[in-house]
Amino acid sequence: MTAAFVAAGLGIIPGIAQAADPVPVAAGVAEAIAEASTSEGFHSPADRTIRTTLPTATDGKAKANAQTAAPQKAQTAPTAQAALDAGANPTLAVDVSGTSYTAHGIELTALITSADFALDIVVDWGDGKTDTFTAQGNYELHASHIYDKSGQYQVQVKVTDTANAVQATNGGAFLTPGADFTPHTPTRLLDTRNGTGAAVGKVPGQGSARVKVAGNASVPAGVTAVALNVTVTETIDSGHVTVWPGAGYDRPNTSNLNYTAGRSVPNMVIVPVGEDGYVELFNGGWQPVDLIADVTGYFTRASASGYTSMTPARFVDTREGVGTTRGKLAARSAFTTRIGGLQGVPQNVTAVALNVTVTEPEGPGHMTAFSGTGPVPTASNLNFVPGQTVANAVIVPVAADGTIKIFNGAWSPTHVVVDVVGYYSPDSKAAFLPFTPFRTLDTREEAYGWPGGRFRAREFITKGFTPEAATGVEAYVLNATVTETRGTGFLSVAPSPYALPAEGEPAAPAGPRPVSSTLNWTTGDTVPNLVQASDGDHGVITFWNQGHEDADLVLDVFGVYQTK
Numbered sequence: 001m002t003a004a005f006v007a008a009g010l011g012i013i014p015g016i017a018q019a020a021d022p023v024p025v026a027a028g029v030a031e032a033i034a035e036a037s038t039s040e041g042f043h044s045p046a047d048r049t050i051r052t053t054l055p056t057a058t059d060g061k062a063k064a065n066a067q068t069a070a071p072q073k074a075q076t077a078p079t080a081q082a083a084l085d086a087g088a089n090p091t092l093a094v095d096v097s098g099t100s101y102t103a104h105g106i107e108l109t110a111l112i113t114s115a116d117f118a119l120d121i122v123v124d125w126g127d128g129k130t131d132t133f134t135a136q137g138n139y140e141l142h143a144s145h146i147y148d149k150s151g152q153y154q155v156q157v158k159v160t161d162t163a164n165a166v167q168a169t170n171g172g173a174f175l176t177p178g179a180d181f182t183p184h185t186p187t188r189l190l191d192t193r194n195g196t197g198a199a200v201g202k203v204p205g206q207g208s209a210r211v212k213v214a215g216n217a218s219v220p221a222g223v224t225a226v227a228l229n230v231t232v233t234e235t236i237d238s239g240h241v242t243v244w245p246g247a248g249y250d251r252p253n254t255s256n257l258n259y260t261a262g263r264s265v266p267n268m269v270i271v272p273v274g275e276d277g278y279v280e281l282f283n284g285g286w287q288p289v290d291l292i293a294d295v296t297g298y299f300t301r302a303s304a305s306g307y308t309s310m311t312p313a314r315f316v317d318t319r320e321g322v323g324t325t326r327g328k329l330a331a332r333s334a335f336t337t338r339i340g341g342l343q344g345v346p347q348n349v350t351a352v353a354l355n356v357t358v359t360e361p362e363g364p365g366h367m368t369a370f371s372g373t374g375p376v377p378t379a380s381n382l383n384f385v386p387g388q389t390v391a392n393a394v395i396v397p398v399a400a401d402g403t404i405k406i407f408n409g410a411w412s413p414t415h416v417v418v419d420v421v422g423y424y425s426p427d428s429k430a431a432f433l434p435f436t437p438f439r440t441l442d443t444r445e446e447a448y449g450w451p452g453g454r455f456r457a458r459e460f461i462t463k464g465f466t467p468e469a470a471t472g473v474e475a476y477v478l479n480a481t482v483t484e485t486r487g488t489g490f491l492s493v494a495p496s497p498y499a500l501p502a503e504g505e506p507a508a509p510a511g512p513r514p515v516s517s518t519l520n521w522t523t524g525d526t527v528p529n530l531v532q533a534s535d536g537d538h539g540v541i542t543f544w545n546q547g548h549e550d551a552d553l554v555l556d557v558f559g560v561y562q563t564k
Contacts, residue, residue, distance in 0.1 A: 028438055029465060029476075033560060034101050036435035041099035042155075042172035046113060049093040054165040089115045089164040096157050096170045102472065103178025103431040103562035104150070110141040110157045112168075120160045126153030126174070146564050149303040150180045150431045178431025178562060179224045179299035180306055181424045183351035183397035186229070186370055186379035187217045190281070190293035193234070202234065202288035203281070209291050210246060214277030217295060225272045225299040225434050225559075227395045229381055230257060230281065231292040233264035238526075239285020244437075245272045246280030254437040254556040255284060256479060258526040264383040268296075268393035268530040270477055270558060272434045294379035296395045297351060297424075299432050305350045306428035307561040309421070309475035309534035311494055312355065312516035313343045316406070316418035319359075328360070328413035329406065336372050339420065340402020349398045351424040353532050356406070357391040357417040357517055358384045365410020369396045369418075372403025380409060389520045391417075391490070393530035398423075419516040422475060422532055430474035430561035437479075441555040444484070455482070455545045455553040457489070460510060463555070464500045466539035472564030475534045480543070481554040482519060483526040489547015490517040491529075495536025511542060521551070532561075 095111040108123065116137040123131045125145045133141060147153065156171035190197035190211045197216075203209045214223045232241050240255035249272075257267035271279050281291050316323035316337050323337045341347040358367050366380035382392035396404050406416055441463065442448045443455050455461065466473050482491055492515075498508035519529035535541045545551060 028440060029557065029560070032435035032438065032557070033433060033562070036177060036433050040175050040177045041097065042174055043097040044095070044170050044172040046093040046095040046111070046170070049168045049170045051092065052167040052169065054160070054167055056165045089117055089161045089166050091115055092159065092161055092166055092168045094157050094159050094168050094170045096155070096172060098155055098172065098174045100177050102564045103433040104147045104176055105564050106145050106147070106155070106174050108143045108145070108155065112139040112141065112159055114138055114159070114161065117161050117163050120162065122158045124156040124158070126155050147176055148429065149306070150176045150178050150301045151303050152301060175301055176431065178433045179301050180304035180431055181297055181299055181351065182304045183297045183395070183424065184219065184295050185374065185397060186294050186296050186368065186377040188292070188294050188379050189213065189217060189228070190291060192290045197293070202290050203283045204288045205239070205283060205286040208280050208282045210278045210280050211293050212278055213273050213295070213298070219295060219298050220300060221277065222300050222302070223273050223298045224301060225270060225432060226279065226295060227297040228269045228271065228279070229266055229294045229296060229379065229394070230269050231264060231266040231380070231383065232257060232259045232289050233292065233383070234290040235259045235261055235263060235287070237261050237285055237287040239283060239287070239289070241291070242282045242284060243269045243271045244280055244282070245274035246278050247274050247276050249274060251282055252437045254439055254479065255481070255528070257528045258481060258483070259285070259289070260526065266380070266382050266392050267528050268395065270432070270434070270530065297397070305424035305426055307422055307424055307430040307432065307474060308428040309532065309561070310344065310423070311534070312419045312421050312514060314417070314516055315339060315343065315420050316416060318415045323418065328415050329408045330413050331408060331411045334376065334405045334407040336403050336405050337418070338403050340398055343420070345420060345423050346425055346427065347402055348427065349402070349423040349425045351395055351397050352404065352420055353422040354394045354396060355391055355419045355421060355516065355518055356381060356394050357389065357520065358382060359389040359415045359417065361386055361388060361410060361412065361414035363410050363412030365408065365412065365414070367416070368407040368409060369394045370405055370407070371397040372399035372401060372405055376407050384410070384414070391517055391519050391529060393532070417517070429563040432559060433562050434559035437556050437558045439554070439556050441553060443552045454484070454550040456550050457545055457548050460542050460544045461553065462496055462500065462508070462540055462542050464540050465535040472562050473535065474561040474563055475532050476541070476557060477559040477561070478531040478533060479528055479556040479558060480518060480531050481526065481528040482521050482551050483554065484552040485521045485523055485525050485549065486551070487547055487549030488522050489545060489549065489551065490520040492516060492544040492546055493518045493531050493533050494542055495534045496538060496540035496542045497536065498540070499538040500540055514544060517546070521547070
């Protein structure tokens, strides 16, 4: 089987797929989401309450209020009659705190101290929406709210005692844990070969390069995470690269890309930005390498573009004339293809998440995806050598007319395949919530709860992702790595149309075999790629080994897109 057929899913004889025992990762996901989202919040104690005197209520209304007070609400505060005789509710105050367990949600607690009078409570969520409640005397209010978009909102709780003509107000600024995406023209932030963003010189084995992100190349200071295309090159041995926020954070045990001697390997990385505005790239090999990082977008808590996931859909295949002219893309040339308004992608998208595959290249080179308007950027999305089939995840700004361009930076022609896996738009609701990466599968090690052995040829692995506690998950940000390969093949990732079976029940049947590729490999390769995958209606993602030889699969989880 040639690499060309492998890339497109053509010419493969369907086999009988069997799901190995599914190992849910819901517990790890729920814990990671909770840890990431509860770091944001506010607390404004009762002594910050602002008391306001209202137009005086009539004595008759005040006395009637006192007579109807619920006795079970009585507290150690002054009695209703005593407060009334004093002409006010002297203890009226409110302690307000807000926290979250989701990307867009707030959980509000208001501790109200009051004499035993009827109270009207208004919660202003800061986005033009309010909720009203009634209470009597001391009261503990719990309320929740989902914001439509990421941002900072001024939350206010107003408690009114009409009988005593007094009002108490308190609140605070709530910052949503989730962040929205802003596309960025591909721009180089780091190149150790020429001193861009760091001193000239290779990154030593077990060493790191720090990259300034916030406030650099028009990336704003308030950035929470960044989309980078990271490339390792000039390699003389095998190793891996890990990207993480750097200062103040522990380096995770996961990896973002793997490399072997003599290969230039790219991978898309979505990583939180450290409090100092930097991210760090760690060379996990024992020999020096050169590192390149190109920014393609960033996440902030300012309202921008949310994310919508799609079942991978093919938009371009130069071998078949899909999305462009049939035939190889000529050397040093580009084609324009429309994304917005086709195959369920709306017209107003600001960026698109792609998987771009180069196959049958006649010489070495690189490929760049960029907006349908503007010049070719100096950044690259993937690198290739003659005859290689290589895929890479790409996030690309989309022009106002819904188009993108693909540029072949090689001096020889090549075929190009483009699959769309999702898009960013102002109407999309899902915000990005990064968390500390964790490994959920390694078929080489039973320590991850996997009893099935190697990733068998022509078969699939199902994984349950979304727990009950993590509602509104639109997609997962994963890093998939295939290693210990014994032939050519490609990995496909798609939501499962079936729920996980209950314990003791037979495995669910396979869904339709996908034709899109997430990553491609040849004999002896270790190949990573970023995956932004929906878990569908049943919280399950299926990973297909589309080759005819066994391999090993490693999955790391980096974050979620969440609508709530």
